[in-house]
Amino acid sequence: MNIVLLGAPGAGKGTQAAKLVEKFGFAHISTGDMLRAAVKNQTPLGLEAKKYMDAGDLVPDEVVIGLVKERLQDEDTQAGFILDGFPRTSTQAVALDSELSGLNRPLNAALLVDVDKEVIIKRLTSRRMCRDCGFIGTETDATCPKCGGEMYQRSDDNEETVRNRLDVYENSTTPLIDYYRGCELLVEIDGDRDPEEVFANIQDVLGF
Numbered sequence: 602m603n604i605v606l607l608g609a610p611g612a613g614k615g616t617q618a619a620k621l622v623e624k625f626g627f628a629h630i631s632t633g634d635m636l637r638a639a640v641k642n643q644t645p646l647g648l649e650a651k652k653y654m655d656a657g658d659l660v661p662d663e664v665v666i667g668l669v670k671e672r673l674q675d676e677d678t679q680a681g682f683i684l685d686g687f688p689r690t691s692t693q694a695v696a697l698d699s700e701l702s703g704l705n706r707p708l709n710a711a712l713l714v715d716v717d718k719e720v721i722i723k724r725l726t727s728r729r730m731c732r733d734c735g736f737i738g739t740e741t742d743a744t745c746p747k748c749g750g751e752m753y754q755r756s757d758d759n760e761e762t763v764r765n766r767l768d769v770y771e772n773s774t775t776p777l778i779d780y781y782r783g784c785e786l787l788v789e790i791d792g793d794r795d796p797e798e799v800f801a802n803i804q805d806v807l808g809f
């Protein structure tokens with residue numbers, strides 16, 4: 602299955618993607634994770650991307666489109682993939698369609714994880730991540746419950762940047778909801794529930 606995950610920052614896309622990967626073995630393609638890795642390794646692309654990310658703005662389309670096209674060449678994506686955080690603009694969605702139709706690997710679903718704005722702001726400002734394994738937790742996790750690693754707050758999870766990311770989402774990304782509805786690929790999920798319940802719902806709608 603080839604799936605696109607849609608939803609505001611903090612809607613739980615990363616958490617659900619991790620569950621789908623663990624249970625079904627799909628390849629996880631997270632542009633946010635790829636960009637953060639580039640920043641950490643101080644590659645030229647990472648240095649360029651960092652200024653946008655710290656402000657909560659989108660990294661230019663051509664940069665992320667290039668990353669995703671390259672990643673889709675990897676063997677592990679052949680058996681199915683979860684795109685998490687991409688596409689985020691109409692330009693990215695159109696580029697993705699054309700790449701996938703060229704590869705003859707069309708999308709099977711666009712899953713929208715829907716959560717209210719106020720809930721999102723609370724979630725993001727209390728979100729913490731594991732430096733070692735990427736586990737997504739909250740401020741109550743002193744160390745990583747999975748591997749014992751150090752938990753940290755993403756530099757873009759402060760309230761001001763969070764508000765900007767939500768504005769960017771409203772303006773640039775919500776038009777994709779209609780785009781995928783038009784392609785008859787859209788499936789909506791209520792994301793304001795326990796992650797396990799959301800995951801059960803996702804498996805249900807995908808017919809697993």
Ligand code: ADP
Nearest residue numbers: 610611632633653654658659660665686687689
């Ligand atoms: P979240 O979904 O929590 O906002 P991500 O980890 O997906 O976080 O993305 C973090 C940041 O990386 C974004 O705010 C943006 O600057 C950049 N980014 C990630 N994916 C894209 C994309 N598809 N297009 C442009 N910028 C992106």
Ligand code: ZN
Nearest residue numbers: 731734745748
């Ligand atoms: Zn960990």
